[in-house]
Amino acid sequence: MLRAPLRAALERGDHAVAVVDDRCRAELDRDLGPDAGVEYRPPERMHSAPAFTVATRWARAARAAARGGNGRRLMAVGQQFDFPNTDAGYWTRLDVALGHVLHGLPVTMLCCFDDAPGARDAAGTMHDVLLVDGEEVASRTRRGDRDLLADHPQPPPEALGPPLLDTEVDLAGLAGMRRLVRREAVLSGLGPFRASDFVLALNEIVANGVEHGSGRPRLRMWRTADELVGEVSDAHRTRLPFPGMIAPPAAGSRGRGLWLASELTDVLQVWTAEDDPDCPDGIVVRARMSPP
Known part of the structure; x- marks a missing residue:
């Protein structure tokens, strides 16, 4: 089923990325050849984050493929897995998010499902079109995305x-907040570049709350064994669809910070x-960063 669309994509010069199990990879290598040019990404690494973050990883891959020029697209193949740390709704949230973050990007996404009794109808609840016997x-x-997410x-x-830090931040406190975040980032071993990225990220989130929210968002931070966590909460409600996941238009004024x-x-x-x-507040934004 995957052989024909993957072969066609490779012949066009598109970039093909597959996140599949070993059995599926072996079959693709047998059908296409191990040197066909398919990039295989480890499932446990690709899915090492919440569903909405994984969707943005696919979007980045699509934008990277487009930078190759000449109308280059991404052919993406994804397969569901049973991971011990994923809840029952993980794959539904991922499929819904993919439909939004990949919209308008140069990508064709194929989601693999077992064609067991009832599986086709279940897959159809999240997809407009199914590929059955090549057609x-x-x-x-x-079903509607809002219903699925509900x-x-x-x-x-x-x-x-x-938390190791718990403070409200207003406009006058932004500079001091950045110094505090940088200190914790350095102590967490993020290194100079990742520390700067984390400071900028939290500054964007907090500044959103200062400018568009209550004016005094709450910042909390934690250091775990593996990462530094910063959380910004605010009583002000937002109606941005999929906040932080979709690149805003060049002329847009909202959504760029997240x-x-x-x-x-x-x-x-x-x-x-x-x-x-x-949700205890109008919005809660949690950012995580690990040492390099």
Whole structure:
């Protein structure tokens, strides 16, 4: 099923990326040849973050392929896996997010499903078109994205214990906040470049709260065994769709700060009262960064 579209993409000079299990990779290598040019990314690394962050990783891959010029596109192949740390709604959230973050980008995304009884209808709830026996078939069971996310909301922010920093920040306190974040980033071993990225990311998030929110967002930070975590919460509600996930238009005035923060950090998660009635504030943004 994958052989024909992948071969056609490679013959066009497109960049092909596959995140599949060993069995599927072996079959593709047998059909296409091990030197066909498919880039295989380890599933456990690609899916080492929440679903919305993984979607942005695919979007970056599509933009990188386009930089090759000559109308180059990305042919992406994704397969579902049973990971011990993924909840039941992970793959639904990922599929919904992919439909939004990849919109308008030069990419064709193929999501692999077992064609067991009932599996085709289940896959159709998240996709407009199915590829069946090489033919495109319109889904008969497609559901709305809001309904899907309502049934499979992302888990609430994980409790991380007492923070090492907990402060409200106003306009006059932005410079001092940046110094505090840089100090913690250096102490966490992020190194000069990643520390600067983390400072800029949190500055963008906090500045959003100062300029567009309540004017006094709350910043908390934690240091775990593996990463530095910064969280900004604000009572002001936002109605931005998929905040931080979609690159804003060049002429746009909203959404740029969260998107930049997402690009600069390892993981950016956003919870809003609009999407999660149990959200303790109007918006909670959590950024995570690990040492190099």
